[in-house]
Amino acid sequence: MAGDGHTAYHMGTNTELADALLAIAPFGVACAVHATDREPEPLWAAELSATDRMSAKRLREFSAGRQCAREALARLGQAPVALPVGPGRAPLWPAGIIGSISHTAEIAVAVVARRAQVRSLGIDVESADPLAAELLALVCRDAERAALAVSGLEPGPGAKLLFSAKESLYKCLWPLTGVFLEFHDLGIRLDPVRCRFSACSEDPRIAGTLAMICGRYRRVGGLLLSCAWLDASGGEILTGTAASD
Numbered sequence: 001m002a003g004d005g006h007t008a009y010h011m012g013t014n015t016e017l018a019d020a021l022l023a024i025a026p027f028g029v030a031c032a033v034h035a036t037d038r039e040p041e042p043l044w045a046a047e048l049s050a051t052d053r054m055s056a057k058r059l060r061e062f063s064a065g066r067q068c069a070r071e072a073l074a075r076l077g078q079a080p081v082a083l084p085v086g087p088g089r090a091p092l093w094p095a096g097i098i099g100s101i102s103h104t105a106e107i108a109v110a111v112v113a114r115r116a117q118v119r120s121l122g123i124d125v126e127s128a129d130p131l132a133a134e135l136l137a138l139v140c141r142d143a144e145r146a147a148l149a150v151s152g153l154e155p156g157p158g159a160k161l162l163f164s165a166k167e168s169l170y171k172c173l174w175p176l177t178g179v180f181l182e183f184h185d186l187g188i189r190l191d192p193v194r195c196r197f198s199a200c201s202e203d204p205r206i207a208g209t210l211a212m213i214c215g216r217y218r219r220v221g222g223l224l225l226s227c228a229w230l231d232a233s234g235g236e237i238l239t240g241t242a243a244s245d
């Protein structure tokens with residue numbers, strides 16, 4: 001199916017995935033999706049120094065992510081630019097732009113927005129399989145596991161959701177705070193009815209910022225997507241789609 005823009009992965013398509021990303025992202029976001037088995041466009045010179053020790057698989061993921069990001073930037077009306085790897089492995093975005101990249105072995109996704117609308121963004125895409133039992137204690141606080149037990153969500157898929165939410169929150173927080181976080185540094189509150197999440201932390205370096213970050217998630221076929229963001233005014237900007245979900 002390569003080359004048709006509708007590559008099948010699990011039960012979804014790239015178009016469904018892009019629609020779902022836009023539905024969970026705040027207003028003003030542009031996105032792009034690429035299958036990692038498609039030949040990616042060449043990287044830009046300023047991006048190459050990060051690739052020296054990458055395996056062939058990792059290089060494909062990295063390249064597909066950069067290609068997605070440039071396509072998403074084009075949808076915002078931005079000229080293509082190099083997106084070097086910055087501190088903490090976060091991509092360096094052009095002035096006035098914020099974005100986020102995620103990939104699995106099969107697909108890469110990127111979202112971008114103007115900083116005038118969105119101060120920070122984090123996305124994560126995961127297979128929707130249950131979180132491995134041996135990772136439960138590493139990823140989830142006791143209180144989160146207790147909340148899952150009464151939420152109506154299955155423990156394994158629910159824990160995967162907590163994992164994804166923490167990954168997207170980390171990517172959203174890093175550009176704002178530069179703080180490295182462990183999974184237990186974040187306590188997630190899930191709203192399974194509205195497919196939203198928020199988070200708190202006892203760490204004073206991130207607690208205030210974290211309290212203003214919004215999160216949404218969605219399952220598409222065999223994939224789980226999450227998006228965390230801080231809008232430019234510190235509050236929330238809802239999309240038409242998401243406002244009614």
Ligand SMILES: CC(C)(COP(=O)(O)OP(=O)(O)OC[C@H]1O[C@@H](n2cnc3c(N)ncnc32)[C@H](O)[C@@H]1OP(=O)(O)O)[C@@H](O)C(=O)NCCC(=O)NCCS
Nearest residue numbers: 062065088089090101102103166167170171174181182183
């Ligand atoms: C960044 C991280 C959260 C996810 O990376 P991953 O497992 O490779 O998964 P994804 O494919 O979803 O995301 C990778 C992309 O995130 C982006 N990214 C990496 N570090 C980032 C950071 N500090 N801030 C924002 N974005 C970051 C990059 O674009 C990267 O892709 P690239 O290297 O090809 O450019 C993880 O690798 C990491 O750094 N973990 C340490 C912190 C953590 O996970 N704590 C527990 C959660 S609070």
